[in-house]
Amino acid sequence: MDFTPKSEIETRTYNFQKKLTDQGLDGAIIVLNSDMFYFTGTVQNSFLYIPAGGEPVLMVKKSLRRGQEESPLKNVVSLKSPKEIPGILAAFNYTGFDKIGLELDVLPFNIYKTYKKIFPNTEFSDISPAIKEIRAVKSSYEIELIRNALGVIDKAFLAVPSFLHEGMLEIELAALFEAEMRKRGYSGGRKMRAFNQDFFFGNICTGNSGFCPNFFDGPVGGLGVTVSHPQGAGWKRINRNEAIYIDYTCVIQGYTGDQTRIFCIGELNPRMVKAFEDAVLIESEILKVMKPGTPAEEPYLLAVKLAEEMGYKDNFMGYKEDKVKFIGHGIGLELDEWPILAKGFKTPIMPGMTFALEPKFVFPEGAIGTENSFVMTENGPESLSITPEVITYVKTNSFTS
Amino acid sequence: MDFTPKSEIETRTYNFQKKLTDQGLDGAIIVLNSDMFYFTGTVQNSFLYIPAGGEPVLMVKKSLRRGQEESPLKNVVSLKSPKEIPGILAAFNYTGFDKIGLELDVLPFNIYKTYKKIFPNTEFSDISPAIKEIRAVKSSYEIELIRNALGVIDKAFLAVPSFLHEGMLEIELAALFEAEMRKRGYSGGRKMRAFNQDFFFGNICTGNSGFCPNFFDGPVGGLGVTVSHPQGAGWKRINRNEAIYIDYTCVIQGYTGDQTRIFCIGELNPRMVKAFEDAVLIESEILKVMKPGTPAEEPYLLAVKLAEEMGYKDNFMGYKEDKVKFIGHGIGLELDEWPILAKGFKTPIMPGMTFALEPKFVFPEGAIGTENSFVMTENGPESLSITPEVITYVKTNSFTS
Incomplete structure (x- = not known):
């Protein structure tokens, strides 16, 4: 099977990070399969953090092995529950989130509430228009x-x-x-x-x-x-x-x-x-x-x-x-x-x-x-x-x- | 094509209304196609209001003709935009909503926000567990x-x-x-x-x-x-x-x-x-x-x-x-x-x-x-x-x- 070339993923990430910076966001958490595939090259069950600057972190629930094989990203790690996200990101020196972008056009309300619990002091905004613009x-x-x-x-x-x-x-x-x-x-x-x-x-x-x-x-x-x-x-x-x-x-x-x-x-x-x-x-x-x-x-x-x-x-x-x-x-x-x-x-x-x-x-x-x-x-x-x-x-x- | 019998819809609605009453809700707004089909017999693009007591109201965006043909519900009416929901419901004497149930397990956050604007003084709660229980x-x-x-x-x-x-x-x-x-x-x-x-x-x-x-x-x-x-x-x-x-x-x-x-x-x-x-x-x-x-x-x-x-x-x-x-x-x-x-x-x-x-x-x-x-x-x-x-x-x- 053909994997997405690394250079593609890098360009997409670069374009997205410019938008994150423009919007004053610390980063974005991506989960929707189409966006996930676009930014990582895999749709294994995962959470993707893209910071406004620095390397993205792909946290894979299932299957880690395939996620690592399919994605050219440098940081592809295991995750069992979304609760672990802040701890995993801290290990990559991403901490103290003021504003994070989410795909609020598709994210079910109950999942949004889960993020609110995980990041009680963070403001969330809808990053989907930026994604649609880049992907167009x-x-x-x-x-x-x-x-x-x-x-x-x-x-x-x-x-x-x-x-x-x-x-x-x-x-x-x-x-x-x-x-x-x-x-x-x-x-x-x-x-x-x-x-x-x-x-x-x-x-x-x-x-x-x-x-x-x-x-x-x-x-x-x-x-x-x-x-x-x-x-x-x-x-x-x-x-x-x-x-x-x-x-x-x-x-x-x-x-x-x-x-x-x-x-x-x-x-x-x-x-x-x-x-x-x-x-x-x-x-x-x-x-x-x-x-x-x-x-x-x-x-x-x-x-x-x-x-x-x-x-x-x-x-x-x-x-x-x-x-x-x-x-x-x-x-x-x-x-x-x-x-x-x-x-x-x-x-x-x-x-x-x-x-x-x-x-x-x-x-x-x-x-x-x-x-x-x-x-x-x-x-x-x-x-x-x-x-x-x-x-x-x-x-x-x-x-x- | 086979339409869902009226008696089926009536029983399902009755069971659901008991849950709404138990939970102290005025009613629920249903949109997900599987739930929509279950309670109305149609999946034409619609909003369904089921009150804790009384007749449900099906508000159809497209296609009204098919919605009326397919659903045995008594009240199947036209709607152009979700903003019209309170007005349509008022015409059926459903007003003054304190608590409404929504399918918060699937409803995207941005749509939830739309409801918040339409019903600024209403509290929303997740009605999906009740639906899953009945449908089981x-x-x-x-x-x-x-x-x-x-x-x-x-x-x-x-x-x-x-x-x-x-x-x-x-x-x-x-x-x-x-x-x-x-x-x-x-x-x-x-x-x-x-x-x-x-x-x-x-x-x-x-x-x-x-x-x-x-x-x-x-x-x-x-x-x-x-x-x-x-x-x-x-x-x-x-x-x-x-x-x-x-x-x-x-x-x-x-x-x-x-x-x-x-x-x-x-x-x-x-x-x-x-x-x-x-x-x-x-x-x-x-x-x-x-x-x-x-x-x-x-x-x-x-x-x-x-x-x-x-x-x-x-x-x-x-x-x-x-x-x-x-x-x-x-x-x-x-x-x-x-x-x-x-x-x-x-x-x-x-x-x-x-x-x-x-x-x-x-x-x-x-x-x-x-x-x-x-x-x-x-x-x-x-x-x-x-x-x-x-x-x-x-x-x-x-x-x-």
């Missing part, structure tokens, strides 16, 4: 990992015509599609930072199941197989002449690619074909105006303007009251990273930022659109997705499963 | 759902000999095994309540990969395909004469089954065969002594005693320092429910409680053992698992994939 700009090492994820998802999309057939269930298609990625290393570690977003692999909707909204903060919902997880593929049979909408993540070595493609057995009605072409057109118009420094809301505002001019007011990014208010999102160790391409977000999209763009339409007869993953470069956005951006028409005999 | 005892409706999950996992285990072959990668086996469950409705909603436990479907280890511990709080780890998610199946090729250890969850309609079976291409060495038989023996000894009211720690203490007498001190429930300190865990909407069958847990195991029992051994040459799901009845534990509890020997030609 990817190194070339990270960009290659995202590119790998999109290489794997491409293989899965290319395999679809080999198993898609009329009469199969959406969930059967999902099982086969997911297996294509799993066997190539989809790690299962797909993550969302937002609380309570029970996101699984992705979303397959066919025909009118694409009209069904759900809890998830995305333009297209899907019925799902059960009300306890009402997302993505369901029990609907796949018919001829309907849009087969496949929007999936692929996580390889921790990094997430995100892509949507449309398939059809037979032919699509002209309105859906036109909507697909218009989605691709909106995407290309967005890409034309994006350059380093473009504020994150601009692509969204442009997309909405174009979609409304095209007559899709009720259909763009969801149907009527169930619309979502973004056109894209950062991708990396999490699916909901910065930048958020939505109204009100002024953050400039800088070189190294990676994001998915997903102009989509929802009609009573189905969902349609496109999604690709990009990295901003000095010369504008570069696509990391390699799958041809077309509707794939599949000819099959009729089966019943 | 399943109705016959819930037990049937868990039985369904074990029916699906059985089909996946029975299918293994049709695709397992020498030389395939662990991750290829995982992809095919998971697809068997996905196509039958594995919903993707597998959940752990504990923070930061990035658990995926389950765990396949073969031969010495079963010796590899990891972050996860289970007896067997697995290498995984990447250090960013170092759990379960990895890139190892499957060889003849080694233990193929498959420990998987299956979630059907929200309810979790958990089961482990052992496969082998060729034959296993006598030590591993003996260890398998001893694991089954430990399981049957535990089942003999368990009856309604047995304290949750007793099966664990008995199992450790038996394992040590058998000479497995260093191998039982993990290898040496990486052992876990339980023999089983509650199962239901989450994989880590009550009762916890571990030292120090005195909770009586009562009729209706569902749990997995998993005596397992770890050796340098691999992991072996058994796991089944059970429900406590008036007459003692009844197995919900139906797959024969034997090592399945598979004869195959040698392929390379």
